Amino acid sequence: MPDSVTAFAPLATERFLLRPLRAEDAAELHRLVNDWEVAKTLARVPFPYPRDLADEWIGSTAERVAAGEAYHLAIARREDDVLVGCVGLTLDVAARSAELGYWVGRRHWGQGIAPEAAGRLSRWALANLNIDRLTASALTDNARSAAVLTRIGFRETGAGAQDFLSRGGAMPVRLFEAGRADFAPPPAAPAAAPEAAADSKPILLVAAVGLIDADNRVLLARRPEGKPLAGLWEFPGGKVHPGETPERALIRELKEELGIDVTEACLAPFAFASHGYEAFHLLMPLYLCRRWQGQVTAMEGQTLAWVRPMRLADYAMPPADRPLVALLRDFL
Numbered sequence: 293m294p295d296s297v298t299a300f301a302p303l304a305t306e307r308f309l310l311r312p313l314r315a316e317d318a319a320e321l322h323r324l325v326n327d328w329e330v331a332k333t334l335a336r337v338p339f340p341y342p343r344d345l346a347d348e349w350i351g352s353t354a355e356r357v358a359a360g361e362a363y364h365l366a367i368a369r370r371e372d373d374v375l376v377g378c379v380g381l382t383l384d385v386a387a388r389s390a391e392l393g394y395w396v397g398r399r400h401w402g403q404g405i406a407p408e409a410a411g412r413l414s415r416w417a418l419a420n421l422n423i424d425r426l427t428a429s430a431l432t433d434n435a436r437s438a439a440v441l442t443r444i445g446f447r448e449t450g451a452g453a454q455d456f457l458s459r460g461g462a463m464p465v466r467l468f469e470a471g472r473a474d475f476a477p478p479p480a481a482p483a484a485a486p487e488a489a490a491d492s493k494p495i496l497l498v499a500a501v502g503l504i505d506a507d508n509r510v511l512l513a514r515r516p517e518g519k520p521l522a523g524l525w526e527f528p529g530g531k532v533h534p535g536e537t538p539e540r541a542l543i544r545e546l547k548e549e550l551g552i553d554v555t556e557a558c559l560a561p562f563a564f565a566s567h568g569y570e571a572f573h574l575l576m577p578l579y580l581c582r583r584w585q586g587q588v589t590a591m592e593g594q595t596l597a598w599v600r601p602m603r604l605a606d607y608a609m610p611p612a613d614r615p616l617v618a619l620l621r622d623f624l
């Protein structure tokens with residue numbers, strides 16, 4: 293699975309680039325973090341902070357990004373590449389989670405930098421890494437950091453204690469967590485049909501297809517950042533527009549999303565999902581298709597994976613798809 297990003301492409305926010313740290317950043321990083329007001333809020337930073345630790349740390353971040361273990365990035369101003377702080381994630385692969393951390397140099401405080409950077413990295417992580425959850429903590433006496441976390445979508449889940457190098461021992465912390473639902477934009481729901489009862493959910497008709505290649509592998513596409521359920525894998529397809537049949541909708545979607553031509557005769561009805569999401573009830577016929585014209589291409593930059601039936605369960609999919617995956621695995 294494409295879990296690691298070896299050459300990390302910088303993430304842009306409105307004012308900053310979150311980019312890999314470089315050896316040239318060491319002097320400025322040291323100047324900003326070797327400040328008691330910053331260091332005292334960070335668990336893994338000693339104070340005073342030795343200058344050569346900055347070089348060592350920067351070297352280790354590149355290795356850990358390449359290994360897909362951790363993403364510790366510079367927050368650099370877009371206009372002049374000046375380093376203003378760092379934001380990072382450390383993965384716990386077995387738990388399918390990652391821990392978020394960040395700091396901003398004191399001279400750059402008061403500009404909303406931490407929420408802008410931490411929010412962007414969090415949304416990217418849930419959409420691109422094989423995780424379902426982000427965790428974070430803030431010292432009980434650091435209300436500013438707790439406010440950053442809640443502002444970007446984290447929920448407070450409890451309290452604990454954590455060793456702080458800068459403080460020389462364990463300190464009380466507030467614990468926070470966030471999942472996909474905390475970051476997702478509100479799900480797009482169709483307008484309720486006029487005859488629907490006031491308390492019932494509108495029904496959303498979505499057509500989807502299991503494309504199967506000559507090796508009997510199934511194509512999954514990853515929902516991109518910014519969409520509801522970002523980061524989950526799904527069957528290609530999309531909403532059926534008014535006046536369209538599910539087959540016509542699929543033919544259109546497959547052309548738009550994958551650049552392939554499919555005929556109605558090659559779409560074999562297979563099963564359907566009927567699932568209640570919070571804002572709508574999804575009704576999704578799933579077709580199977582083994583023949584198409586053209587080369588499967590990620591037309592919208594989405595990540596694609598050809599998956600063997602026995603490996604389908606390794607890919608986190610929306611809840612509506614789970615029964616379909618079991619049926620498909622048995623069928624193929």
Ligand SMILES: Nc1nc2c([nH]c(=O)n2[C@@H]2O[C@H](COP(=O)(O)OP(=O)(O)OP(=O)(O)O)[C@@H](O)[C@H]2O)c(=O)[nH]1
Pocket residue numbers: 479480498499500519520521525526527528529530531574610611612613
């Ligand atoms: N294509 C597809 N959609 C699925 C699957 N499972 C599932 O729950 N869905 C849901 O069905 C809806 C599909 O809508 P869509 O892809 O056309 O639209 P979208 O929400 O991505 O936004 P869009 O209208 O901007 O394209 C989404 O709410 C999506 O979460 C699946 O396997 N394939």
